[in-house]
Amino acid sequence: MTPSAAAARASFGERNFRYLLVAPAIFLLLLIGIFPLIYLIMVSFQGITMTETSTDFIGADNFRQLFADARLWQALMHTVILTAIALPIELLLGLAMAQLFLEQLPGRAIFIALLMLPVVVSPIVSGATWSLMFDHRFGPINQIIGWILGADTTLLWTINPKLVYPAIVAAEVWQWTPFMFLLLLAALAGVDRSQLEAAAIDGASWWRTFFKIVLPAIRPVMTIAILIRGLDLFRLFDIVWALTKGGPGTMTETISIFAYIKGFQQFETSYTAAVALLVIVLLSALLMLALKRVELTR
């Protein structure tokens, strides 16, 4: 064999090797990602329901129905509202906590370790936990409010239309504020100390230092934290399911709960396929916008 042929074979082997490593993972991702997607598109143009099993194509009826479906758009609105309330609270509270724990404090490591715990609890468990907490008679929340007001309170947290949103937000904030806290704590710890000291020598106020030096320095991490949490909130399901199942009525239905009910309780198979496609399209658009702003790839 000539040397150049040997080199060519080596580089060919090299190339094979790199694709060999990637192939099984990509195959599985395509199997579970693309194949069902194609099937989903097909079903969304059919008219399958619980009573209708014919797989004839009926055109774009399901998509026309999407735009006329008030309940669907309300579910989207609920998702947006919950995100718009919960995300800023998590961010601000997390930032405040990160400030509090930034400098030395006795037992700091233990506090931080304990504050990690809510993040890893299964969302369905935290939903269940909060439904125990919010129980109107045997839960501690009404009891504590009763102590403060000095009178027995029986607020129906998961039933009263005025209280369901605060209840969901409380559970959501409890579970995910520590996420923001931990990321922002890491970001704050990375802020250049010499700049802070220079600002202190110049006599800059705390707020001025915060907005001029700290905030720009932690912005990249903050953006990523908001992106991750924002996308998580877009698919919110478990906590709401455990607390209200989307009720009372359809008041707290998120888009994921709406799709679940349509597909698995009302068996409107083809329509649910259209809803799922809408969700995928919306999310992809959101993600493309977001990835333009955030550098996740190094």
Place this chain on the structure above:
Amino acid sequence: MMTLGRRRALHLGLRLAAAIALTLAFMFPIYWLFMISFKTPEEIYSFPPKWYPGHLNFGNYAVLFRDGDAVTVWNSLVVAFISTAIAMFLGSICAYSLARFATGGRQLANWIVSQRMIPPIAVVFPIFLLYVWFGLVDTYLGVILLYTAFNLPYVIWMMRGYILDIPRALEESALVDGCNRWQVIWRVVVPMCRAGLSATAIFTFVFAWNDFIFALVLTRTEVATYTVQITHYFGGQSNFWAKISAMSALGTVPIFIAMAFMQRYFVRGISLGAVKG
């Protein structure tokens, strides 16, 4: 006038008080959940609610094991463990290729991470329809397959980062020494990113262990996981609180223990590698 030392001490005292108050507030729901699981039914339904059980009563747990409900924890363990093992193997070798040979470039890396972001309900609905066809609903194989695929992007993404962190030079010298490519991976790369591997494996396990929506759709009775079992105890006004709390505690203790071993990698793990912590 206050001296500087006293003012500093006061400041520290206030911060400490705030830290304790916050930590107690965030721990309280977890305390409440575990505390209820040790109460007797009479104590659970006593009014006003008591904040601690009369004595540690394991009856609620005993009921779960006697009635066979605890088998759902076993199901969670099986599907989470096997899917984690497969995802770790396939994902890590894929990550190695992405990190070392830049296979597929940024396009492929971006596509993989975006797979992670798709709402589960949109993924699981067509999967369910296909599983009905292939008879995979309520089987270990079906659930493990989906968990593996769903966790693959996370493993690839995280391991790619960890592998990029370790120097190339060692691998090159191992190649010169006559190791083949696979030997380089097993003898050089794996030992060097052992910490990253275990952190990623634990997170992957926790994601599968904590999942609810996939299991809700794809399991019925045979392989129902503990998260699905918890929701079976919800029933309008008559929730079986004793069972809800005991089952939740059974499902939560293992992940708390797992987390204790990997605090150092926690921030990196939850931020998709974006924050090194």
